[in-house]
Amino acid sequence: MTTRTPRCSGAEGKPRNFFLWQRGGVSLLDLSGGEGSQVRFSVLHESRPVGELARERADAADSALINFSIYELPIEEQNVFKRLMLVPFGALVIVFLRNVIGVTTSGTFMPILIALAFQETRLLPGIVLFVAIVGSGLAIRALLSHLNLLVVARVSAVVIVVIGLMALLSLVSYRLDLPVGMKVTFFPMIIIAWTIERLSILWEEEGARPALLRGGGSLLVAVIAYLCMNIGWVRHATYTFPELLLVVLAATLLLGTYSGYRLTELRRFLPFAPPASP
Amino acid sequence: MKWKLPDFVRPRVLRERGVLGINARNHRFIQEHNPRHLYPRVDDKLFTKRLAMEAGVTIPPLYGTVEFHHQIRGFHDRMDAHDAFVVKPARGAGGNGVLVIAGRTGGDYLKTNGKPVTRAHLERHLANILSGLHSLGGHLDHVIVEHRVRSAPPLDALSFQGVPDVRVLVFQGYPVMAMLRLSTSLSDGRANLHQGAIGVGLDIATGRAIHATCHNRILTEHPDTGMPFDDIVLPDWPQLLLLAARCYELTGLGYLGVDLVIDAEKGPLVLELNARPGLSIQIACGHGLRPRLQAVEGEAKGIFPKPAEARVTFATDAFAADSP
Numbered sequence: 001m002t003t004r005t006p007r008c009s010g011a012e013g014k015p016r017n018f019f020l021w022q023r024g025g026v027s028l029l030d031l032s033g034g035e036g037s038q039v040r041f042s043v044l045h046e047s048r049p050v051g052e053l054a055r056e057r058a059d060a061a062d063s064a065l066i067n068f069s070i071y072e073l074p075i076e077e078q079n080v081f082k083r084l085m086l087v088p089f090g091a092l093v094i095v096f097l098r099n100v101i102g103v104t105t106s107g108t109f110m111p112i113l114i115a116l117a118f119q120e121t122r123l124l125p126g127i128v129l130f131v132a133i134v135g136s137g138l139a140i141r142a143l144l145s146h147l148n149l150l151v152v153a154r155v156s157a158v159v160i161v162v163i164g165l166m167a168l169l170s171l172v173s174y175r176l177d178l179p180v181g182m183k184v185t186f187f188p189m190i191i192i193a194w195t196i197e198r199l200s201i202l203w204e205e206e207g208a209r210p211a212l213l214r215g216g217g218s219l220l221v222a223v224i225a226y227l228c229m230n231i232g233w234v235r236h237a238t239y240t241f242p243e244l245l246l247v248v249l250a251a252t253l254l255l256g257t258y259s260g261y262r263l264t265e266l267r268r269f270l271p272f273a274p275p276a277s278p
Numbered sequence: 279m280k281w282k283l284p285d286f287v288r289p290r291v292l293r294e295r296g297v298l299g300i301n302a303r304n305h306r307f308i309q310e311h312n313p314r315h316l317y318p319r320v321d322d323k324l325f326t327k328r329l330a331m332e333a334g335v336t337i338p339p340l341y342g343t344v345e346f347h348h349q350i351r352g353f354h355d356r357m358d359a360h361d362a363f364v365v366k367p368a369r370g371a372g373g374n375g376v377l378v379i380a381g382r383t384g385g386d387y388l389k390t391n392g393k394p395v396t397r398a399h400l401e402r403h404l405a406n407i408l409s410g411l412h413s414l415g416g417h418l419d420h421v422i423v424e425h426r427v428r429s430a431p432p433l434d435a436l437s438f439q440g441v442p443d444v445r446v447l448v449f450q451g452y453p454v455m456a457m458l459r460l461s462t463s464l465s466d467g468r469a470n471l472h473q474g475a476i477g478v479g480l481d482i483a484t485g486r487a488i489h490a491t492c493h494n495r496i497l498t499e500h501p502d503t504g505m506p507f508d509d510i511v512l513p514d515w516p517q518l519l520l521l522a523a524r525c526y527e528l529t530g531l532g533y534l535g536v537d538l539v540i541d542a543e544k545g546p547l548v549l550e551l552n553a554r555p556g557l558s559i560q561i562a563c564g565h566g567l568r569p570r571l572q573a574v575e576g577e578a579k580g581i582f583p584k585p586a587e588a589r590v591t592f593a594t595d596a597f598a599a600d601s602p
Contacts, residue, residue: 099301151410205374206473259306261299266286271494271561272295273287 044075047236083116085238088248090115090225095255097221102262105218106195106202114222115229117186123226125180130219132169133187137162137196138203145204151197159193296566298557303533307571311450311532312553319529320551324368324420329528335521336547338364338539344421350404354397362426365400367407367419373470375412377403378426390439427549430542436510438462438502443469444480444518444538447555447567450578451526452589453519454570454597456480457562458512462492463502476500477562478507483598485515489564516590518546523586523593525551570597 003020005011014020021041022028031037073081090112097103105111118126140161144154166184173181195218203211228234237244292299298307319325330337341363342356357363361382367375379395381388387395404421406412413419428434429441436442440461447455457477464474471477476497479489487510490497499506512518522536525548535555540546560567573596583589 102300257305259299259302261289261292261297262301265299266289266292267284268494269287269292269297269561270285271491271496271564272292272297272566273285274291 042075044078047240082239083119085242086229086235087112088245089234089238090229092248092252093225093228094221095252097224099255099258100262102264103217103221104214105221106198106214107191110191110195111218111222111225113188113191115225117188118222118226120186121180121183123223127219127223129184129187133162133165133192134196134215136165137192138200141196141200155193155197158196159189162193163189296568297560298567300557303557307533308554316530317553320531320553322368323550324422326551330548333524333528335524335528336544338425338427338547338549341423341425343423344404344408347405347408350401353404357423364424364426365403366422367412368422369413369417369419375407380426427539427547428542430540433540436460436500436503436505440469441539443549444512445559446519446522446536446538447559448522448526448534448536449571449574450532451523451583451586452574452578453482453522453593454574455559455563455565455567456482457559458487458510460500471558477558478510479563480512481599483594485512486510488599489562491561494561514540514546519590519593520586521546521548523589526583
């Protein structure tokens, strides 16, 4: 069988980077009496263990028990799981940063959600967007605090105003042809609203420095979690070998029993250092 | 420019000096000795007060409570008998929502700094507390109205603003370490060490100051009042220790921070209890907690705890500043 390329005056062979969608005599779509029909293809890049591929080829006949993998799911769900399987690894990074290093964050797992949002926005635009949202949220919260609102109403007001800001940001960046701005919707809104609430309480009670330290600490942890979750082999391994979850779980349990000093405590307890010899 | 490694202590040095870290405190002491179901006894100050009154532990006298919004209306009449009082949320944390009324002017009230508080303002403050504005998680809350503590000499001269309080760390009923907390202009009248208050380590045996720190620096005199720390000796020391030790029976919490004050009229009083006391007390005292906690673990065997008096005696013998 030969392939001809219509664009190159029907020359024989395939152009470079060419993917054959379908072959055979049956048409892809038969339409009678309708109009405006569309044919769409979804593509997902995936890496699969060789063993699995081999097995799949061997028994095209389906045996439900053997083929028990995430790859069985529809593409959309697979995409969700691709992200989901990274969360445990991010959680492990956070446990390490908090219990062994001693970084203070606002909300325990807020940084993971931010790191997941960074996956969509890319790192630098993500940081800019995060700082913009939290910064404007803090300003709004400061205005609201004059109204003596009750907690739930206050946080809801922050959510509403910040969603308005996000819509504005999306529109403006669409007009300016900056696709990054539109990805702002990937930030977990409610979590960010609570972060704003906690940070502003900290700001009012203890001043700007601890609040900025806490906010900056959360951002730092989010960035580190993002970088760790973005390592190629981590993405590959967590998705392709879901059983690695057990290893992550074991490591988390081990870290949970760590009762040594945190890195930050080596500075906190500086007065216990022996006097420096001249 | 050459990058320099920040100053730090070697973990080996900390271990040798018996310094307790956060992970070890949570893992080894708080989780082991503080059962979760006992936390409400210290997190709800009204509950703490009732327990203390039943056990005969002295506390600032309770003038009244406000539990529902409709009670706010009659509040002014009920407080008629008291010139000065303190209003605080039952579940507040870190001193939020505390309003100290020092006196009256006409129909209105006066704060400690002499500024007036109108009736309407006070009513709004009460309503805010009831709605949970000052409590953790925004839960509905109750208002506690109690005696305003005024410190007696010689302590009244020490603090910049606010009442100096004594934090005693009580482990399984034994007072193991104590410090005096003095607010400064830096800490804005608050007694929390991380906000810039001064921690003065006290000798468990005598109540004498041994060491003072503020933000990890060693001090010899109060930066605002200029008072030297060397000659501070707390009055009523045995009584303070005994009160602290008795809070163990009160709460059942094995690892407990007890905050005490000495009131000019009422003498030593228990102000507040804490189920997760901080570790800065080690810096204030210049001594690690671990050896003392282990000594108590060795001593406190058996099903029934020894009486509080015996526990205090053990502590003053074992943890005196001049003993190793």
